Amino acid sequence: MRAQASHRRLLGLLRKEWLQVLRDPSSIAIAFVLPVGLLLLFGYGVSLDARNLRIGLVIEQPSAEASDLVSGFRQSVYFEPRFFDSRQAARSALAQHAIDGFIVLPADFARRLQAADEVPAQAIVNGVDANSARLLSAYVQGVWSTWLQRELATRSSGPSEPVAAETRIWFNPELRSRNYLVPGLLVVNMTLVGALLTALVMAREWERGTLEALLVTPVTLREILLGKLLPYFALGMGGMALSVLMALTLFQVPLRGSFWVLVACSMLFLLAALGMGLLISIVTRNQFVAGMIALVTTFLPAFLLSGFLFDINSMPVVVQAITHLIAARYFVAILQTLFLAGDVWSLILPNAAALAIMAILFLGLSRRLLRKRLE
Amino acid sequence: MTGPVLTAVDLRKGFGAGDRAMIALDGVSLQVGAGAVTGLIGPDGSGKTTFMRLAVGLLLPDAGRISCLGLDLSSQSGAVQGAVGYMPQRFGLYEDLSVRENLDLYADLQGLPLQERPERYAALLSMTGLGVVTGRLAGRLSGGMKQKLGLACTLLRPPRLLLLDEPTVGVDPLSRRELWRIVQGLVERERMSVLLSTAYLDEAERCADVILLHQGRVIGQGPPSSFSAPLRGRVFLVTGPTGQRRPLQARLSRQPGVRDALLQGDAVRVVTDSAEAPDCTPLGPSVSCAPAQPCFEDGFIDRLKPRTEQPADLQPLDRRRSAAPGATAAAIEVDHLSKRFGSFTAVDAVSFSVRAGEVFGLLGANGAGKTTTFRMLCGLLPPTSGRLSVAGVDLRRAPAAARARIGYMSQRFSLYAGLSVTQNLRFFGRAYGLGGRRLRQRIHWALGAFALADLADAESGTLSLGYRQRLAMASALLHAPDILFLDEPTSGVDPLARREFWGRINALAEGGITVLVTTHFMQEAEYCDRLAIMAAGALLAEGSPTQIREQVRAAPGAATGPVETLEDAFIALIQARPQTGTGDARPG
Amino acid sequence: MNQIIALVVKEFIALFKDKRARFVVIVPPLIQLLVFGYAASFDLNRVTYAVFDRDGGPAARALLAHFEGSPTFELRYRIRRQDEIAALIDAGEVLLVLQIDPDFDGDLLGRHGEAPAKLQVIIDGRNSNTAQVAQEYVNRVVADFNRHWIAAQGLGRSPPELAVRAWYNPNLESRWFFVSGLVGLLTLVVAMMVTAMSVAREREQGTFDQLLVTPLHPAQILIGKAMPGLLIGVFEASLVVLAAVVWFGVPLVGSLAVLYTGMLLFLLAAVGAGLMISSLALTMQQALLGTFLFMVPAAILSGFSTPIANMPEPVQWLTLANPLRYYLIIVRGVFLEGAGFSVLLHQMWPLALIALLSLSAATWLFRHRMD
Known part of the structure; x- marks a missing residue:
């Protein structure tokens, strides 16, 4: 009898929440429009794959070697070479940001190639954007050494490198940055959806005074929490499904792990994110403050401290310690593995366990801090 | 049980x-x-x-x-x-x-x-x-x-x-x-x-x-009854010549032995300290006094009103000019004013005029359209159609300087809560172009006249409701406007503060300022010289409180109950309206 | 003038008395300064690796010693079996595995001059950028080894090399890039927050009507609202410039005059955008949401963290409307390249144009959203 009454109360709360979601465009927007918008924005806006690098070439005196090298740059997919008459011209083009770097082949380039201990040519890159500059110089070196191999082979003389590194990149051999950025984006998305959604809806009940009327009915706190959790859990999973679909079709990210592991881990993460949102709104009781805190404590860390964009191992120790408190960190590791590597249990299980612990912690704290009183 | x-x-x-x-x-x-x-x-x-x-x-x-x-x-x-x-x-x-x-x-x-x-x-x-x-x-x-x-x-x-x-x-x-x-x-x-x-x-x-x-x-x-019973024999209705009730009230309230004097219809309701009628002889030949039945409010006031407080001194209401030229000129004129939001008509072809030096009340339930009308008059909302003029101009189109002739006090406390009392006064004074010695003088006057001197440095947000309302009114009067707009100025204010507030309004009106006030307290409507009752965007009645009561009594079959108070009249008017578009069209 | 000063004074008092406003002006910039200063970097300073040495000869050990001697590389495991490689990489235990084939020594010592000896490098590519950077580090260590080896073995001279130099940032420190960019991003955040909240706060508290019925002209009110954003923006930007130079050691090569000219133009554009949002929003919550909806794309499509040149063409066009895009080039130009007015003119006029447009739009909205 009591179980039945409880059941009915919960159903009533769920129906109410669901009707509110349907009638309030903002929850739908947060759950579906926001992820799609962010995914498109980040998916297209954030890319670390350099293409069409504008490289300047200064050839002070044409020679066979020089034109061989130039054709190497012309054939490379990475470069868009431009020619300059003098170093001075190239230099000012670099200062104007018309080119990203330039290579000078001096008048005595052919002679220098033969001479010992002399640098035959020089490349200058704009180092302001260090990461792009590093990629640019790596590509330039790549063209150079390919050219050099051929050059040495035709002359079949001269020294070669004693050791050559032969690199194989696993999981993402063509190094598409989108393959690693998109799974990370899913995490940022879900963090935002989960935390923001619940942070706002619970605080809304406080603000509008509806919670005061709820609290004096026989409803239990467990029912109130479940009544909030379940609808937004469903909404969040819907948003997740949409995002995954976009990742697979629009951005062509491979899914090498199994679908059900993805579902299970997403559920764990979503619970943690919703729990965090609930906790925030129970503590703040104000939509504005809850929204602010949700953004500052979930969105920014998910973006910066989750390993989605920046390598965690290279951060200062203190910052690394902080990353352990961020649920997104574990989910980024899981998703990048699931999408690109497969079901690697040795990585998935510990991270999933961490997510489960966080979910339990946040939900438990929410339950403890929510009182049937107003203070 | x-x-x-x-x-x-x-x-x-x-x-x-x-x-x-x-x-x-x-x-x-x-x-x-x-x-x-x-x-x-x-x-x-x-x-x-x-x-x-x-x-x-x-x-x-x-x-x-x-x-x-x-x-x-x-x-x-x-x-x-x-x-x-x-x-x-x-x-x-x-x-x-x-x-x-x-x-x-x-x-x-x-x-x-x-x-x-x-x-x-x-x-x-x-x-x-x-x-x-x-x-x-x-x-x-x-x-x-x-x-x-x-x-x-x-x-x-x-x-x-x-x-x-x-x-x-x-x-x-x-x-x-x-x-x-x-x-x-x-x-x-x-x-x-x-x-x-x-x-x-x-x-x-x-x-x-x-x-x-x-x-x-x-x-x-x-x-x-236990609250009103002790006042038996101490409550009287004093009636004087028509149109003279306000000075009558002012004089009565200054009389020793009078605990409280309040406008009620054409009469003044007086509560005395002891069971003795107020002395009517010095008030003029046509003034008469009759005992009345005490009510709960009389008891409430008697218990809570401090015995020592003097009525606030509002005489030094430094006015730059006397009332607008020609006392009968209309200070506010509204002609077929309408406002539509989408398909919803908030104000529907409303016309009325307010004479200079008059206290004019705009009455109605929430959503009747009085706040919308009010905002149009202040130039905060453009009307959809119709014509309006305040002190001869439409404030929305008039040069900014024309706005210096009006004072405005809104429904909610609308001063800066983070600023102190003096900072607020100084800011609004400057905004109205006051400066230097004149600004200092006016602030000094405001702090004195509204008894805010002790709180001059207090943060406005921490003041009690009554004091906030005084501050809001002081700010609205700092630049000595000709016309004062008050939007539900007393909502949420306790009865004592409300009386004090109306005391000030009366003093202002006597000084020649035109006051337009909206309210949903029917009792306050009694304090107005004339009023307009609105419902669902339309004007139901216009006139002095007595005229409106008469109008309702005279309407054939309109009133189902007794029409003693304005509230009765109001309800009768609403019920007599044709049922198309009942008052529930819009909240707020 | 007197009236505008009164407005500005009032704005400042109101801003710093409001707990929420104080919070959004102070906390996010601090967090961003710390996080971007310390956490945002594409550099790797700990590349974890495992070694699978199937040769074990002295040459192989010499090569590996070069890795062990590098401060960037951190040896985690020495493995014995082929299948351990996959286990370590899959689980993310190491970023890369160095594998040396059994005839490495033979290749290197025996038949030199023909095919080079091979060092197999297996890198975890899940984070492709990290993988790429790690690959480059490995190449550098190998090149270093080669030079030493040739010198030590007296093999004559090394193959001709291309000397690559990075101007403006010789050690290619990501931090210089991010911290200087932060000057731009933070300025935007602060200026937007201060102005976007200001009208909305007045609307929410009901003071806006009171302001509108005064004889103040809407343009005066607008200037009064814009000034705190400008002043606080300049103040916080100066703080970040100071922190960048003193705390994070980023060189400031160019002239402050150029920097502050750009800052002013940019702030005008940002304040205009903030006021537009503010005129549209009815509550602080809407203002916050609007700011967020403006800021996130503005930050992503600005070249703050990833180059604009990498974006698809249509997205690149979009960035042309983004004031942050121009300002970042100005800031980084002044900080690292020492660029002057002549070079940065092409960044300044679009900023001025955007400022003009956004401020005019804000004025228009301000006058027309009174109902």
């Missing part, structure tokens, strides 16, 4: 800590009897809501005991919550749910069995008159309908004790009467016990028992 349903013993409750600490209830002991309506009456901030919340276990007392239906709240709040019905001040209606969906939700939460629902719903819907709007979203209901729906949700499982926290706030007079009818029906038919809090003193008369709460203490409990 004959014992009390609610007992509180030496109840104490405070909030906050340190500088901001505030005592809400300071040793409250009371009992609420069964099977009757008990009124918890007191001004804002007297602790009514805190008491209600303690009574349902939403708060825990700092000290003292409270028990409800024989159950102690500190240990058995769950059981209490199952047996009482509680309607908070802002009842938790889900505005994006329909009437029916709200009922379903609360039926589920209160465990009303499915088979009992059709019958219960039907009973509640017919009682509240919501049967025709079951599909409408709660957010689209008028203030009165929202309160009735809240009440219906609370009554789904008939409680033994019903606690209503200010159910009539923001509700138009007609809905207020209906709410009372419902509550009294519950008590009579279902023997329900009701504790109802309110800030409207006239509602006290409808209660069987009244508890008067002031600054967290009970200062009296008993039937309403």
